[in-house]
Amino acid sequence: MYQKSINNSPGIDFNAPALKKYRSLRFLKDRLARWGVASGGLGVILAILLIFFYLLYEVLPLFKSAEITQVSSYPSIQTSGDTKKVPMFLSVEEQAEVAMKAEASGNLRFFSAETGERLKNEPLPVPAGSEVAQVVKSDSSSNLMAAGLSTGEIILFEQGYRITWPDDRRKITPEVSYPYDRQPLAISGLSAPVSQLAISDGEDKLLVAASIYNQLVMEAFKKEEDYLTESVTIERQSVTVPVVSGLSAGEELDIRQLLIDPEQTWLYVLSGSNQLTMININDIDRPYIHETLNLTTQGVDVTELTFLLGGVSLLVGDSEGNIAQWFMVREDGSLNLKRIRSFSLGNDPVDKIVPEHRRKGFLASDINGQVGLFYTTANRSLLVEPMAAGRIDQMAVAPRGNYLILESQGETQFLKIENEHPEISWSALWGKVWYESYSQPDYIWQSSASNNDFEPKLSLMPxxxxxxxxxxxxxxxxxxxxxxxxxxxxxxxxxxxxxxxxxxxxxxxxxxxxxxxxxxxxxxxxxxxxQLVGIFVLLLFVPAGILIFAFGWDSLPSSIRHRIPDGMQAGLLVPVVLVSGALAMSLSSSLELWLFDDDMSTWLTTELGIPYxxxxxxxxxxxxxxxxxxxxxxxxxxxxxxxxxxxxxxxxxxxxxxxxxxxxxxxxxxxxxxxxxxxxxxxxxxxxxxxxxxxxxxxxxxxxxxxxxxxxxxxxxxxxxxxSEVGSSHYxxxxxxxxxxxxxxxxxxxxxxxxxxxxxxxxxxx
The missing domain is CATH 1.10.3720.10 (MetI-like)
Structure with missing residues (x-):
């Protein structure tokens, strides 16, 4: 009835084509607006989700577990029962294509790391009737190596690799050079085997320490370079090292290992089952014993000792399968060697520790062939797996930390390491970390430095x-x-x-x-x-000026106050704020001279201990x-x-x-x-x-x-x-x-x- 009356009403026809078209157009516009608003809202949500998932995509690789997979395996070059081919040292170059093995005969054998194919033999100038007793390297940043002979002499040599591109294909050619002299250097008047050896090649001098007849001897060689020929000559200087004795009275000294730090400040002498003696050799004319301590508890023997990258920290493996990190800490004005953190490889004695070349990580193996991958700063045990059926004779990691080569029971294994971001852990990101050379744990962000052995400090807390x-x-x-x-x-x-x-x-x-x-x-x-004093005076003068003006304004006759329309009184405060502020700043110099001896920032630092x-x-x-x-x-x-x-x-x-x-x-x-x-x-x-x-x-x-x-x-x-490098941990x-x-x-x-x-x-x- 109502609809009929509307249809019959004069003057307006709601069903006219124009109105129908208008209603349809309006309906379409409403639909488009609704869908447009909904699409915009969904687009914003989608954009936020895409940002979140992209950030997550870049972050997730940080927490990926480490993996070690075998690439190849082949028989070792050593022949059974041939002691002259016993491996004394094993290394692999940066591209992980060429490996080098130093044998007891003095032969340096270069071979393909992946296939074992022989590439080159380079015999060291070992005198007839002599054998190599030990081969050591100066440090990770130097190519200088030393071979200690059974005659009490050493041979200094460098291993290097020359890269050429014949026919646009990379070719790596191993080279051996003798930077000082091909002839063996006598480091003492004793013709006895070098049982322990340590070298350190600095800018000004070369230091050599050795144990001969269980006696500690040391010599320094000052270096002089001819800038025309670029040849280096060395001048011998004897060093009188202090006598190292046991901690207990009457204990027989048994020197088991020697280490010299890259800065040529400390000589570490491991003797007995767990005794470490630190000799300060910063002044080679007057070396002295700085500290003697036990690295492990009674009944636990030290089985391996080496430097972490940079030579600041010591890695100490023991007979219970633990590896501890030690470094010097300043306490009460004196430097002392302190145990910082430890890692567990298992229950068997640690046999070998191999530090990484460019990171604060290391690999370790025990006497039963179990290998562990660890990172010190993040305090992470990344991986512990059996890699060999028995004791590993030699083990080396590529400089990039991406390949591992090990030799055990006549077999050589070439393995790939997936370990891109070992620096990251919950403690490294959000907890206090005890960094090398710091007196205590702290929150620190320092992502880069000028030296290659830098310890990244990646705490997000600061x-x-x-x-x-x-x-x-x-x-x-x-x-x-x-x-x-x-x-x-x-x-x-x-x-x-x-x-x-x-x-x-x-x-x-x-x-x-x-x-x-x-x-x-x-x-x-x-x-x-x-104007520091003026800033603080400003905080007092401006509120005080406003209150005084308000009190004065309220005291004025109403005939004057009503001349200003309601709500416009705030404009009157502008000159009050400006005048009180100018007055405060004008008094700044006088008050600072009177109260703070003309320098408030210095007074805060010196008197209150508040840095400015x-x-x-x-x-x-x-x-x-x-x-x-x-x-x-x-x-x-x-x-x-x-x-x-x-x-x-x-x-x-x-x-x-x-x-x-x-x-x-x-x-x-x-x-x-x-x-x-x-x-x-x-x-x-x-x-x-x-x-x-x-x-x-x-x-x-x-x-x-x-x-x-x-x-x-x-x-x-x-x-x-x-x-930052794309894909790196820093990135x-x-x-x-x-x-x-x-x-x-x-x-x-x-x-x-x-x-x-x-x-x-x-x-x-x-």
């Missing part, structure tokens, strides 16, 4: 702490100012003045952060350092706070201004004062929006890059001191990503830092959204 520190000081400045400004602008300010003030504050957000960082680093930081850096958290707080204020202000002001007027009018009509209405009605109703404003501002502060990068010293330290700088996760990514750690930042922001925003919904539900009934 970066996370710096991120929170920068955000805290920025929010400490921005949140109160922005929220108070939003309250006054939305609730008390006259509409005409609000229409001018609000856009001006929001325009502040358009200022590029790189400009803010530039000004903060080059103008604000020196200004604060020079020019680019510090105070500068970041001011600059980043200036950048965050518009974000918080704009959202909070909209939330307060959007509170329904009938709530305000009803509260005032019931007798509440404007202040009571604000605190008990308006702010409670607008609290979800204000909370969102603070959280969005915090997210902006956490992710800020350029201001932190340019306004701080960018030093990754953990100190809450407002006068010291920091390094944030975002700034660290911006600084180090361009110089993936930076992606991990980005993932941590992403997850932190996601968690904070999720919690903020939950709190916002709860607040909205709680106060929606007002």
């Amino acid at each position: 970066l996370s702490f710096g991120t929170l520190k920068a955000a805290f000081y920025a929010m400490l400045l921005a949140a109160p100012l922005a929220i108070c400004a939003a309250i006054y602008t939305a609730y008390f300010m006259a509409p005409g003045m609000r229409r001018k003030v609000k856009p001006v504050i929001e325009l502040m957000e358009a200022l590029p952060t790189v400009i803010l960082g530039f000004l903060a680093g080059l103008w604000l930081a020196p200004l604060i350092e020079n 850096d020019q680019r510090n958290a105070l500068v970041v707080g001011l600059a980043m706070g200036f950048a965050v204020i518009p974000t918080i202000f704009s959202i909070a002001e909209d939330a307060i201004f959007s509170v329904p007027r009938h709530l305000t009018y009803g509260s005032l009509a019931l007798g509440a004062t404007p202040w009571q209405t604000l605190t008990r009605v308006v702010l409670l109703t607008a609290s979800p929006g204000i909370f969102s404003a603070v959280m969005i501002g915090m997210g902006r502060a956490v992710g800020e890059t350029m201001i932190v990068l340019m306004a701080t010293g960018n030093t990754p330290i953990m100190d809450a001191n407002i006068f010291e700088g920091m390094r944030t996760l975002a700034a660290n990514i911006a600084v180090e990503m361009p110089e 993936r750690i930076l992606f991990l830092a980005a993932l941590v930042l992403f997850l932190f922001t996601f968690v904070v925003n999720t919690v903020a959204e939950m709190v916002r919904h709860r607040l909205r539900k709680k106060y929606s009934s007002l």
Whole structure:
């Protein structure tokens, strides 16, 4: 009946073709808008998920387990029962294509690491009737090697590899050279086998230490280079080493191993079952015993001793299958050798320890052929597997750490190592780590250095702490100012003045952060350092000036006060703030001279022990706070201004004062929006890059001191990503830092959204 009356109504025909077309077009537009909004929302979610999964894709390889797989196996060159072909030393070159074995006869045999094919034999100039008793290498950064002979002499030689490209194919040619002399060097007047040998080739001198007839002897050879011919001559200098004795009275000395560190400061002498004597040889004219200690407990023998990469740490294997890392630690003003961490290979005695050439990792084997792969800094046992049926005679790892060659019971195995990121562990990323030469464990970020034996320090704690520190000081400045400004602008300010003030504050957000960082680093930081007293006086004078002006204004006759329209009084505070601020800054120099002897930053450091850096958290707080204020202000002001007027009018009509209405009605109703404003501002502060990068010293330290700088996760990514090698541990750690930042922001925003919904539900009934 109703529809019939509409159809029969004069003047409007709802079924006219034009109206039908209009309704169809509007319906289509609604559908398109709905699908467009939905697609945009889904696109944003999809983009966030893609970012998350890409970060995860780059980070997951960091936590991949190590693997060792056999590439090939072939009979060893050694013939059964031929003692002259017993392997004394085994090595493999960088490309893992050519291996070298030093035999007791003095022959250096080069062969294909993968197939065992003989490539070259290079006999050392061993005198007739003499054999090689021991072959040692100076250190991982040097190619110099020494062969100790049964006649008490040594032969110094270098092994090298020349790479050529005939017919565009790589060819590696092994070479042996004698940098000093082909003739054997006599290191003592005794014609007896060299039972233990250690060498160290420095820039100025060559040091040789040996055990002959169980006596410790040492000689130094000063090096002189002819710059025309580039030939090096050496001049012998005898060294009188102190007598090494046992810890217990009457104990017979049995020198089992000698080591000289690359810096030529320490000579380590292993004797007895577990006794280590450290001799300071920094001054070769007056060496002295620095310390003597037991490396293991009673009843546990030391079975292997070697240097970790760099020669700072000692790796000590014992008869119970444990490997311990020791290095020098300064305690109470003195250096002492200290056990730092240990690793377990099993229950059988450790037989061999082979350090990696470019990382702080090592491989170890026991007497039953079990091999373990370990990394010291991350305190990780990466892999422990049986690799041979019995004791391993010799073992060598390629310089890149990607291949392993070992010889056991007449068989040589060539194995591939999958171990790209051993530096990463939960303790290395988030826990305190005791790094070499440090007095105690600490959180440190230092991803690179100039030397090859550098120990990476990849703790994310200083970066996370710096991120929170920068955000805290920025929010400490921005949140109160922005929220108070939003309250006054939305609730008390006259509409005409609000229409001018609000856009001006929001325009502040358009200022590029790189400009803010530039000004903060080059103008604000020196200004604060020079006017530090004035900054603190400013915090007292400006509030005091505002209160004094408010009291004076309230004391004026009403006829004068009413000349200023309601809500416009804030404009009168502008000259008050400027005058009180100028007064504070003008008194800065006088107060600093009077109270702090004309230098407050130095007084803070010397008197209170508070270090002061020019680019510090105070500068970041001011600059980043200036950048965050518009974000918080704009959202909070909209939330307060959007509170329904009938709530305000009803509260005032019931007798509440404007202040009571604000605190008990308006702010409670607008609290979800204000909370969102603070959280969005915090997210902006956490992710800020350029201001932190340019306004701080960018030093990754953990100190809450407002006068010291920091390094944030975002700034660290911006600084180090361009110089990181793609696919390296450093590269993936930076992606991990980005993932941590992403997850932190996601968690904070999720919690903020939950709190916002709860607040909205709680106060929606007002």
